[in-house]
Amino acid sequence: MRIFPVRLSAASSSMASLAKMLDFYSSFNPSPLSIKQFMDFGQNACEKKSFIFLRKELPVRLANIMKEIALLPDNLLHTRSVSEVSSWYVKSFEDVLEYEKVEPTHENLQKFVRDLDLIRNRHNDVVQTMAQGVIEMKENEGGNVEAPTESSIQYFLDRLYMSRISIRMLINQHTLLFGSSPHSQGRHIGCLDPACDISDVVRDAYENARFLCDQYYLTSPALEIQQHSSTDEAIPIRTVYVPSHLYYMLFELFKNSMRAVVEHHNQDSSDSLPPLKVHICRGKEDICVKISDQGGGIPRSQSDQLFKYMYSTAPQPSKSDLHTVPLAGYGYGLPISRLYARYFHGDIVLLSCEGFGTDAIIYLKALSDEANELLPIFNKTSSKFYRATV
């Protein structure tokens, strides 16, 4: 009976074909789009053009990051969690390749939208699962991880999550523009708001962070907002942006500020907490959102640590903590918030004055044609980084 060898050859031939396709699509650099290009295309959207662009661009972006996953240190790559994440990427890569040569018929376009929804949902838990993989690796290594491994993990996770932000942006734009409810968008173009009122998103994020803070600490600092526009643009300051990205950044920063302020000011004193002061400023090149708190600050020597995936002052949350301790997370909120800001060529900068408080500044590009996607590219340079530290 030749069943097993046939099955083995079938498996090995599909692996060989996957490896060939990975090499092919990773040989292309991802094509970054600007917010202006997303808007211009979305205002006169053509589903066939979007389909033809995505059936090439999605495999290119998936293959570029899959080649980096393969270069991870074995003690991380072979954890159960990272193996699971890797299998999601393989499945999604194969799912999109099904459309490589098909005709853009109405039926195929509809099926493409459904498959994009499945792909997005398959990858919903990548961040938590990767965090679990880092914990498994630490446990397997007896708790200590050498610095070179830690820096290569930091480098990789920044690129993995930036790639994931970009792939979800492409998928969301296509499914929102051409999915089942294209006309319920109002003024929105996909997930982009052409007139995003920044102070509205600030208030929304503050109120939700405050709700969690009140739940846990039974108190929370007030909010004061000021807006400054150096250009002739009116107040309130509006810009073309992805409100959900801005909300994520603000929600994380407000949670951190509230935790610092409440924990720094002993909770039984009658003095009221110092308010959080937010300045929204529009210049020619930048839009800035500065959150200033009097939470006692953190030493300059430690502030960079807050952007590390393998550092957190909070103990690693247990599964129950993640549901019961509202302000606790894996400590990934800040590094991922900075990726959201950097994704369209902005940034997040922390300026802390130990003993007094912290300013956290979100920088956004003021001009949509300068807000280009910042995408990781797999090439000899990036792979050398892994080889040097593995």
Ligand SMILES: O=C(O)CCCOc1c(F)cc(-c2c(C(=O)NCc3ccc(C(=O)O)cc3)noc2-c2cc(Cl)c(O)cc2O)cc1F
């Ligand atoms: O679990 C998560 O996901 C949230 C993970 C994150 O959790 C943190 C958190 F919310 C707030 C702080 C913190 C402290 C503090 O904690 N100061 C006390 C201390 C003094 C000395 C040292 C030291 O010497 O190392 C450390 C802390 N001071 O300012 C901030 C602060 C940090 C950020 Cl990013 C911000 O946007 C606003 C802030 O006021 C630190 C966090 F780490």
